[in-house]
Amino acid sequence: ETGVTQTPRHxxxxxxxxxxxxxxxxxxxxxxxxxxxxxxxxxxxxFVYNFKEQTENNSxxxxxxxxxxxxxxxxxxxxxxxxxxxxxxxxxxxxRRDSGDIQYFGAGTxxxxx
Amino acid sequence: AxxxxxxxxxxxxxxxxxxxxxxTYDTSESNYYLFWYKQPPSRQMILVIRxxxxxxxxxxxxxxxxxxxxxxxxxxxxxxDSQLGDTAMYFCAFLDRGSTLGRLYFGRGTQxxxxx
Numbered sequence: 001e002t003g004v005t006q007t008p009r010h011x012x013x014x015x016x017x018x019x020x021x022x023x024x025x026x027x028x029x030x031x032x033x034x035x036x037x038x039x040x041x042x043x044x045x046x047f048v049y050n051f052k053e054q055t056e057n058n059s060x061x062x063x064x065x066x067x068x069x070x071x072x073x074x075x076x077x078x079x080x081x082x083x084x085x086x087x088x089x090x091x092x093x094x095x096r097r098d099s100g101d102i103q104y105f106g107a108g109t110x111x112x113x114x
Numbered sequence: 115a116x117x118x119x120x121x122x123x124x125x126x127x128x129x130x131x132x133x134x135x136x137x138t139y140d141t142s143e144s145n146y147y148l149f150w151y152k153q154p155p156s157r158q159m160i161l162v163i164r165x166x167x168x169x170x171x172x173x174x175x176x177x178x179x180x181x182x183x184x185x186x187x188x189x190x191x192x193x194x195d196s197q198l199g200d201t202a203m204y205f206c207a208f209l210d211r212g213s214t215l216g217r218l219y220f221g222r223g224t225q226x227x228x229x230x
Contacts, residue, residue, distance in 0.1 A: 105159035
């Protein structure tokens, strides 16, 4: 266990559904990240939050909407997704956003969009 | 932009043997970190080892060691005395210390299988 918990582990949704992914870290970290892991592609950074403020949006479509109510919780709200959005979504946290701090990852949510 | 290349999509090794995974990267920065992460079937991405670019000494963590060649921009991972539990996808990653974004750049990964 890395101290980063993601729920649900698996999610199947239709293109018209609205769902949310949740990430919680118990490490006292101040930075949290969302990554997308697609088959045969490198992990892609989606969003970065530092002290609850979004500091990076890596050209992510608006159908993905992040929320960080506090330093321990991070959500990814999903709506009107496309089949190509099917992937493993990984959450990570680190003590700070920069300085090479190690990022600790959750086990991910496997998302399938039908 | 930083790029990380892992040229070996798959590798296999017999238990107790040694295996080396390759990684090259491209950057114009001089101050950065390099990482190896493993992702077993449980999907949990776990840090294996970290190397600071300004340190000439190669990092070592028990059975895991790296060969860091800064001039050649090469960062290979050596696993000694391979164990069945080492079976996983291994990712090489780069982080620019001068960046305030904290963005990790990953390679495509190498699937390592350890056979009994």
